[in-house]
Amino acid sequence: MTTKTATRMRQEERRKLSTKKLIKACLELADEFGMSAVTFEAIGQKAGYSRGLASQKFGSKAGLMRAVINQLHEEVARARADAHHEGMTGLEALEVFVHVHLNSLLKSSANRAYFVLFCSAIAEKSEMRELFAESHDRSKAELMELFSRGVEDGSVRKDIDVEQAALLTGSQLIGISTQSLADPNFDLERIETAFVSLIRTSYAA
Helix, strand or coil, X not given: CCHHHHHHHHHHHHHHHHHHHHHHHHHHHHHHHCHHHCCHHHHHHHHCCCHHHHHHXXXXXXXXXXXXXXXXXXXHHHHHHHCCHHHCCHHHHHHHHHHHHHHHHHHCHHHHHHHHHHHHHHHCXXXXXXXXXXXXXXXXXXXXXXXXXXXXXXXXXXXXXXXXXXHHHHHHHHHHHHHHHHCCCCCHHHHHXXXXXXXXXXXXX
C-alpha cells in the first residue's frame, strides 16, 4: 500500500468518525433538550469539533436531518439483519420489525430523539416535515415487502390490501412511539405484546 493511499484511507476514516460523532451529538442534544438545542454550534461543541465543521459537513439543518435519518435507518436494518429476519416467514419478520422498532425506543436515546425531532418538525410546520415523510415512506415500503412475503409464503392472509396494511402498521408504530415520549410511564413491553397479538389476529392466514 502506498503512503498516499494509506493517507487517503486515514482521512476517510477520520471523516466517517467525525460524521458519526456529530450525528450522535445531534441526537443526544435532541433527546435531552429538544429541537431548539440542536444548533451547529452546540453539535460541534458537544462532539468536540468546531461549529464550522458541522456546518461544512451538512450544509443546513435539512442536510443534517437527512444524515441523521439515513443513519438511523441503517442501524435499524442492521438490527433486523442480526435477528436473521431474512430466513423467517413474512409474519415472523413483521413481528421482528415491531420488536426492533419498540426495543430501540427502550434502549436507544437516538431512536427516541428521532421522534422528538419528528414531533418538533410537525409542531413548527418546518420544511423538515418532508424529510420525515420520506423516512416513513421508506418504512412503509419495508413493511409492504414483509406483508407481500407473508402473502407469498402463506403466513399472511391473501385477501389483505398490502399497501393499506403497511400504512396502518407504520402509523400505529408512529403513534406508539410519540405516546411513549409524552408518557414516561408508558409500558412499551406490554404494548409490544398487545400489538404483535393484534397483527396476528388481523393478518395471520
